[in-house]
Amino acid sequence: MKAIIFGAPGAGKGTYASRLQAKLGVDVIAMGDIFRELIKEDSELGRKVKGYVEKGVLVPDDVVVEVLKQHLSKISKGKGFILDGYPRTLDQAKTLDAITKIDVILLLNVPDWIIIERLSTRRICRNCGTVYNTRFLKPKVEGVCDKCGGPLYQRSDDTIEVIKKRLSVYQEQTKPLLEFYKKKQIPFIVSNATALETPPEPMVEQLLAGLKQLKLA
Numbered sequence: 001m002k003a004i005i006f007g008a009p010g011a012g013k014g015t016y017a018s019r020l021q022a023k024l025g026v027d028v029i030a031m032g033d034i035f036r037e038l039i040k041e042d043s044e045l046g047r048k049v050k051g052y053v054e055k056g057v058l059v060p061d062d063v064v065v066e067v068l069k070q071h072l073s074k075i076s077k078g079k080g081f082i083l084d085g086y087p088r089t090l091d092q093a094k095t096l097d098a099i100t101k102i103d104v105i106l107l108l109n110v111p112d113w114i115i116i117e118r119l120s121t122r123r124i125c126r127n128c129g130t131v132y133n134t135r136f137l138k139p140k141v142e143g144v145c146d147k148c149g150g151p152l153y154q155r156s157d158d159t160i161e162v163i164k165k166r167l168s169v170y171q172e173q174t175k176p177l178l179e180f181y182k183k184k185q186i187p188f189i190v191s192n193a194t195a196l197e198t199p200p201e202p203m204v205e206q207l208l209a210g211l212k213q214l215k216l217a
């Protein structure tokens with residue numbers, strides 16, 4: 001199964017991807033995590049990525065593609081993957097299409113009001129990037145990461161004003177991508193959240209049922 005997962009910031013893409021990873025034994029390819037790992041590595045590509053990240057500029061497309069190709073080549077044949085956070089632009093989608101064929105689009109539909117509530121209560125580990133929530137996903141010790149003991153912080157762009165802006169940017173960016181995959185007749189599995197306290201399990205089950213129907217799981 002080669003999938004791309006789409007969902008607004010705060011829709012829980014990372015959570016659902018890792019649950020599916022555990023159930024299906026697929027790889028999750030999250031560009032943010034790959035960059036973080038690469039930077040720790042003493043390789044030419046790692047130094048290149050580090051240069052951009054340290055300057056606070058976006059890593060250019062050709063470098064991202066290089067990173068992605070290297071990562072895909074490491075995945076054993078026959079093992080599926082879920083791409084999280086890539087592609088973000090139509091150009092990237094077209095480049096990806098030339099590298100590999102995508103089987104399915106996983107789309108998380110979460111209403112804006114739920115996203116706003118979730119993001120404004122979100123905390124992130126400064127060390128390993130694990131995401132927590134002061135309402136639904138509390139760490140064992142307040143302000144401390146369960147996994148690595150690192151300090152948790154609130155992103156400066158997790159304020160309501162900025163979240164609203166980010167949601168509209170996401171919609172604008174994603175619309176042409178979804179249209180691109182619809183035109184290519186790639187099947188979609190849509191999972192809908194309707195309540196703030198929607199636990200991940202029913203949404204994961206929705207996605208799994210869709211994958212089974214397509215004989216991808």
Ligand SMILES: [Zn+2]
Pocket residue numbers: 125126127128129130145146147148149150
């Ligand atoms: Zn941590």
